[in-house]
Amino acid sequence: MAKTPPHIEGEVLAMIAAGYSLAAVSSQFGLSYHTVRGIQKRAGIKSGEIKKQVILKYQNALKDSLASDFIRDKASALLMDDLALSSKLRSKLHVLLDELPDSPRDTKEAVLIARSLSAIATSLKLSNDTLRASFKLGEEPEVNEDLPELIVREMLEVEILDVKGKFTTVEAS
Incomplete structure (x- = not known):
């Protein structure tokens, strides 16, 4: 061998x-x-x-390296920036929300309002997450992997008629 x-x-x-x-x-x-x-x-x-x-x-x-003053200063600056952006985003969301009509004129406008509200809700959630994360420094961030899926599609004519039928029934009551 x-x-x-x-x-x-x-x-x-x-x-x-x-x-x-x-x-x-x-x-x-x-x-x-x-x-x-x-x-x-x-x-x-x-x-x-x-x-x-x-x-x-x-x-x-x-x-x-994370214990250095340089890193702490950078993290502090980023945190202040995130909080400022979050505050500005919330102000803009309030303005946009006030501009949306309370009752849509037609189905297309209703869909646009629904999309706008969805976008506003998402932005508000991100803003809230930023604020929560800012005040939980050093803690592990919450991970929510069970987020619902938003599916946007055009309604079929049958679905539109069904929705219109339900609104006329409610208005007649």
């Missing part, structure tokens, strides 16, 4: 330490699984060891 050359053993160990499986390493170098496992055991290298060390190193570096 031939001894594996030292430079190949070094590459095998590097791949194992980087997180490659023993099967993948053996395939890459044309070595048996048992040979690769033997190289690993002799060297005492654990699978993925380097990857974990590198990740930990960069996580610590990121934590250290």
Whole structure:
């Protein structure tokens, strides 16, 4: 049985330490699984060891950089900007909302009003999220992945007649 050359053993160990499986390493170098496992055991290298060390190193570096005064100043400036934009957005939303008619003249205008209200509601939600996030500094943001899907389509003639029928029934009552 031939001894594996030292430079190949070094590459095998590097791949194992980087997180490659023993099967993948053996395939890459044309070595048996048992040979690769033997190289690993002799060297005492654990699978993925380097990857974990590198990740930990960069996580610590990121934590250290976030503690700097520069980052805090930037975050504070961004927060102030977000709050100012949120306030301006809310003012504009109030103006737009006041401009919408209370009762539409026809179905097309009703659809346009519905779309406008939907856009205003979305903008208001984003504004509220910004405000909530601003006052929860350091906390994990809430993630709501169950948002409803808004589907906008043109109504069929049958649906329009049905809606008109319901309005005339309500007005007659």
